[in-house]
Amino acid sequence: MSRVLHSLVLALTLGLTTTAAHAQDSGNNAAAQANNPLANTTAFNIQNYYIDELTGTNEDANQLILRYAKPMTLGDANWVMRASLPFNSYPVGVNGAHEAGMGDFDIFAAYLIDTGNPAISFGVGPQVVAPTASEDAVGSEQWQAGLANVYFNATSAQFQYGYLLIYRGGVGDTNGRQRVNLVALQPFGFLQLGEGWYTGTAPLWNYDLTSDNYGVPVGLRLGKVFPTPKVVYNTFIEPQFSIADRGPGQPEFQLFMALNMQF
Known part of the structure; x- marks a missing residue:
């Protein structure tokens, strides 16, 4: 069960990790928008979590995530769709x-609510997880459905902040596994340092409503945004440490790295 919980917790970041701004924007605006999960642009992200030690096993683990994001218009409504596929390596036996x-x-569709301020993004929508894992140990063996809410405030070119709040639960047959029943909060904040450099953090705090297990990591990121005429690149590294946890399968220390591209 610890591997399953850890897989689900990491998968939560699939739908709402960072993106970059439009290449045609100014350098300052590109840097300020570089971590907006609701950015109105097509994106492809490569992200990796290396977990040095899991609670309950003292073993390491790894998750590589490939993600595609695409803005859409349905009638008069604006949406952002994100599809993610992880490749996991977890300790067994x-x-x-x-x-x-x-x-x-994992697929997430965020309905973008007009806030009256283009620098403030607010989205809410459904999330669905399909049991596509190639091995039992690297997936949940059940369909999941949930709801996510995202807020991003970029009214300041110097400091941006927001949050992700998500719930997901297992539906249908669980194939003998514990039914997913998970809540997560991901607060984030980013300080621009100039010339595309920035620092900040985006830890994911999780709570299992069934087992009462939880994990609360904190971290510090160093990132760099590289605008080019056709692609905006955003790369970063963020060590994260657990300051509170309960139950097996929670990361004691993990290294979050990514290369995010928008076109």
């Missing part, structure tokens, strides 16, 4: 053995 393979496919 004894003697440090690991199981690796494709994880569960």
Whole structure:
């Protein structure tokens, strides 16, 4: 169960991790918008979590995430769709053995609510997870459905902040596994340092409503935004440490790295 919980927790970041701004925007605006999860642009992201130690096992783990994001218009409504696919490596059994393979496919659609201020983004919408894992140990073996809410405030060119709040639960047959029943909060804030450099953090705090297990990491990021005529690149590294946790499968320390591209 610890591997399952950890997989779900990491998968939450699939739908709402960072993106970059439009290439035609000014350098300052591109940097300020570089971590807006609701940015109105097509994106492809490559993200990786290396977990040095999991609670309950003292073993390491890894999750590589590929994500595609696309803004859409349905009638008069604006949406952002994000589809994510993880590739997981988790400890199983004894003697440090690991199981690796494709994880569960995740898709999220955010309805963008007009806030009256283009620098403030607010989205809410459904999220669905399909049990596509190639191995039992790297997935949940159940369909999941949930709801997510995202807020991003970029009214300041110097400091941007917001949050992700999400709930997801298992639906239908669980194939003998514990039914997913998870809440997560991801607060984030980013301080622009100039010339595309920025610092900040985006930890993901999780709480399992069934087992009462939780994890509360904190971290510090160093990132750089590279605008080009056709693509805006955003790359960063963020070490994260647990300051409070309960139950097995929670990261004690993890290294979050990414290369995000928008076109």
